[in-house]
Amino acid sequence: MAGAWLLGSQSSDTPDEPPRAVLIAVxxxxxxxxxxxxxxxxxxxxxxxxxxxxxxxxxxxxxGRDRPDPATYVGSGKAAEVAAAVERCRGQVVIADGELTPGQARNLQDAVGVPVVDRTALILDIFAGHARTSEGRLQVELAQIAYQLPRLQGAGRTMSRVGGGRVVGGAGMGVRGPGEMRLEIQRRRLRRRAAGLRERVAELGRRRDRTQQRRTRNQVPSVAITGYTNAGKSALLNRLSGADAPARDVLFATLDPTVRRVTAQGLRFTLTDTVGFVRNLPHQLVEAFRSTLEEVTRADLALHVVDASAADALGQIATVREVLREIGAGEVPELLVLNKIDIASPETVAALRRAYPDALRVSALTGAGAGELRDALADRLREVTRTELAAS
Known part of the structure; x- marks a missing residue:
């Protein structure tokens, strides 16, 4: 079910009706x-x-306020407005455009009467629905556990009061109540599960390293396609390689790396499609997907795809570069390409070209500029190889 992790056991009024969400922000x-x-x-x-x-x-x-309310994120007055909106619109989940503390989520949920989640939980739910490979599913579950653990600890302060502070049958004040003990058992189970998941993800990463080493021995250069989510990375992979990787007009359509071989100017190299980025990408996902994201760190060249039709394309470029620095890929040579020029306004493209005069212009949909991009990739890979040889 869509939004299943967010809604728990709740469902829509009718099976065919999508769940209704109310968004809130400070x-x-x-x-x-x-x-x-x-x-x-x-x-x-x-x-x-x-x-x-x-x-x-x-x-x-x-x-509008200087900072989120520590108790309910939006303050008591606005919380009442949210509750009224939920009732009026028959909302089934409230989503905050920010990260909620466990206490904020719990207090606001009490005030509005439906599940309250934050942007991080929403992104995790999308990842859970889009993961296709075993590694992708393991990484998503690992990220979900990392998100849940501190929230269990927050809930423990409430549950531990169920019998925890009473003197029953001569027990002292320090004896833990049943609620706290149940949560401790849950925490231990989640930590054990997370440890097992990390080991399985690490083993898959070691296998990928061995594959990468074979490519290096065969002297096959590698290009990692990176960029903001929905920039058209998979569509561009298909256009350049003749592949049929899934390419949909949704956020985070690709979670699992897709590798294809391409030949340009007599040079054979690999193209790897990677997960897209987004502002405030949950740190749980960055950590869980680190082995996958490191496809970029191991690449000879990063093909940074930009949605030239996006209203905030410049901000998206900055976000992608920030995440690349975070995972240790900030020094990988980059080729910037402006995609979707078939639908981008001339003014937007001109502004991007002024900011990044060396950026190439392409349309993965129509194929415009694809030939020039293949040639540019071959040229840059040869240049990178010469630089590495000179430095060695």
Whole structure:
């Protein structure tokens, strides 16, 4: 079911009706639209994330304040407005455009009467629905456990009060109650599960390393396709290689690396499609998918694909480069390519070209610029190889 991890046992009024979501955000009144939580750019992206997860957004509420309320994220007055919106729109889940503490989520959920989750939980739910390979599913589960553990600990403060502080049958004040003991058992089980998942992911990573070593011995250069989610990376992979990797107009359509061979100017190399990035990418996902993301760190060249039709393409470029630095791929040579020029406005493309004059222009959909891009990849790979040889 769409949004199953978010909604728990709840379901829509009818089986065919998508679950209804109410979005909420906190933003400083004087904050520029830099894509930060609560800004129009971030809220548009949150709505797209909800749509990708099979939810329909029925209302959006924004609270202007210096910082999120420590108790309910939006404050008691706005929480009452959210509850009214949930009742009016028959909302089934409230999604915050930011990261909630366990206490904020619990208090706001008590106030509105439906599950309350944050942007991180929404992205995790999308990843859970899109993972196809065994490694992808293991990585998603690992990220979910990392997200759940501190929330169990937060819930423990409430559950431990169930019998935990009473003197029953002569027991002292320090004796743990049944709620706290149940949560400790849950925590131990989750930690054991996470340890097993990490070992299985590490083994899959070692296998990938062995494959990479064979490619290196065979002197096959590698290109990792990277970029913001929905920039058209998979479509470009298909266009350049003649492959048929899944390419859909949704966020995070690709979670599992797809490798194809390409030949240009007599040079044979591999193209690897990787998971797309997004602002405020949950750190749990960065850690869980680190072995997959490291496809970029091992590549000879990063093909950074940009959606030239996006309203905040410049901000998306900055986000991708920030994540690449975080995973240790910031020094990998980069070839920037502006995709979707068939639908991008000339003004937007011109602005991007001014900021990045060396960027190539292509359309994965129509094939415009694909030949020039193949040649540019071959040229850059030869250049990188010469540089590495000179340095050795």
């Amino acid at each position: 933003v400083q009144d004087d904050r520029a639209d830099d894509g930060a939580p609560g800004t129009p750019t971030s809220l548009r992206e949150l709505e797209r994330l909800a749509d990708t997860d099979g939810l329909v957004v029925v209302d959006t509420l924004v609270q």
